[in-house]
Amino acid sequence: MRISTSMMFERSQNAMQSRQSDLSKVGEQVASGKRVVSPSDDPRASSQALIVKQDQAIQEQYKNSRTSATSALEAQDNTLDSVNKLLYTGKGLVVQAGNGALSDSDRASVATQLEGLYNQLTGLANGKDSNGQYMFSGSKGDVQPFTPGTDANGDFVMNYAGDSEPLNMKVDASRLMDVNATGTNVFKVPSTAAGDAESDLFTAFQTAITALRTPKTPDNQDALRADLDKVNRQLDAGLDNIGSVQTTVGSKLNELDILGNIGTSRMISNEGALSDLQDLDYAEAISRYTLGQIGLEASQKMFMQTQQTSLFSLIR
Structure with missing residues (x-):
């Protein structure tokens, strides 16, 4: 096969351009720190990296959900702590009010203290979390759950607007x-x-308040004692219920910690997998870059020599 001067020129030019392209590719890898700059560099690794990145994005969503869940549960746990302390204080006042030596004014004073606790309890029950959502409205976070009112007989009721x-x-x-x-x-x-x-804590407090503000007479003293004993039992039952709810909240917080640790481990594992698939071995890349420079210089010299290879260069 006869090789023409133009063919020699074209081949030398192609070789030089190929060397330049290879050197440019290594330069991009070194600059980015990635072995796979574009999918064509390693289609298999790019495909696997995409799967890992998708899982990483999902894990990040779960992490954000766990953060929000933890915040909501901790807010409830703190509120339940406050309710627990309030009920113990209320129980002490109810026991104190059962002292037969107290006068009507003494009992009215205790009723005023219980009313203060009732107002605090209502405030806690209508409390909001860090996102401005009512904690105890069920799925209706934008609806205030509790509003006091009266029934058809004029008796106290606490209306619940949540679900x-x-x-x-x-x-x-x-x-x-x-x-x-x-x-x-x-x-x-x-x-x-x-x-x-079955009743509710608000009604229990109102029962005690109403009873203590009613002047004591021989005719109603047994009823007063019965009301206070009932409220005392109800507060005990309410305390047990609050304790049960707190236990459930605590269990969920512990579970979130465990899930968080597992999620963190998975994200670290994903980062390692991405590094193995994509990250550059700098020592190997620099070695290739050095060899590429040598190859490019050699191809440039060959190109220059090819340009000079002509019959006209022999004519003096």
């Missing part, structure tokens, strides 16, 4: 967690062994 569906969050691939307790469950008073019907 019975707790708010839930996807905190892991296979875990959908309820992150709040509905107000009707938190502030209820379960029925007691003494036969007291």
